[in-house]
Amino acid sequence: MDQQGATTDKALVLFSGGQDSTTCLAWALQRYTHVETIGFFYGQRHRVELDCRDPIRHSLSARFGSTLGSDHVIDISAGMAALGETALTGGADIVMGAEGLPTSFVPGRNLLFLTYAAALAYRRGLRRIIGGMCETDYSGYPDCRDDTIKALQVALNLGMQRRFILETPLMWIDKAATWAMADRMGILDVIIEQTHSCYLGVREQRHAWGFGCGTCPACVLRRDGYLAWAQ
Numbered sequence: 001m002d003q004q005g006a007t008t009d010k011a012l013v014l015f016s017g018g019q020d021s022t023t024c025l026a027w028a029l030q031r032y033t034h035v036e037t038i039g040f041f042y043g044q045r046h047r048v049e050l051d052c053r054d055p056i057r058h059s060l061s062a063r064f065g066s067t068l069g070s071d072h073v074i075d076i077s078a079g080m081a082a083l084g085e086t087a088l089t090g091g092a093d094i095v096m097g098a099e100g101l102p103t104s105f106v107p108g109r110n111l112l113f114l115t116y117a118a119a120l121a122y123r124r125g126l127r128r129i130i131g132g133m134c135e136t137d138y139s140g141y142p143d144c145r146d147d148t149i150k151a152l153q154v155a156l157n158l159g160m161q162r163r164f165i166l167e168t169p170l171m172w173i174d175k176a177a178t179w180a181m182a183d184r185m186g187i188l189d190v191i192i193e194q195t196h197s198c199y200l201g202v203r204e205q206r207h208a209w210g211f212g213c214g215t216c217p218a219c220v221l222r223r224d225g226y227l228a229w230a231q
């Protein structure tokens with residue numbers, strides 16, 4: 001690939017198979033002529049979310065035309081395991097821990113994801129890097145903050161001598177507005193039937209807002225957003 005070939009209309013979406021990243025993928029497919037996806041296995045308790053990725057890609061590709069390109073899954077589980085467990089990767093319950101952060105917080109996770117994504121985008125000639133980070137709903141995870149993303153964009157561009165643009169279409173909207181966005185893009189069925197948010201990996205229980213245990217923090221956020229939007 002031509003290393004100088006980056007153009008403004010090629011994008012890489014951080015795509016986990018969850019509600020937010022699926023919304024971002026559809027958003028990108030509406031805007032850019034070529035869109036690739038990157039996902040991470042970092043030792044999640046379950047692989048349900050990752051297993052949702054292919055069917056979702058298939059559905060969105062059918063809906064938005066032929067702009068969807070390659071998928072890249074990066075296994076960083078060994079490195080994350082070496083750094084120690086959190087509630088998302090180990091066996092602990094998800095509760096509020098020290099410093100007001102939930103024990104599901106994986107320190108620096110989004111910094112790692114975006115840095116891997118930029119390294120891949122460099123090689124693939126993709127300029128836009130899109131993630132579902134959001135300041136509004138996410139328990140104050142410091143690596144989801146707008147200032148963090150903007151600072152990282154500067155660091156990545158300096159460190160790789162590129163002009164990447166990090167885009168976070170969900171940064172300033174809440175979960176109800178994310179549901180509304182999916183509705184406007186005509187992908188509500190994909191969000192409900194095919195995406196996965198539940199921390200516990202439950203796919204056996206179907207609610208109006210999709211599959212999940214209905215009680216973990218991710219399910220509650222998704223459900224409450226749905227109910228607020230559906231009013």
Ligand SMILES: [Zn+2]
Binds near residue numbers: 197199212216218
């Ligand atoms: Zn759940």
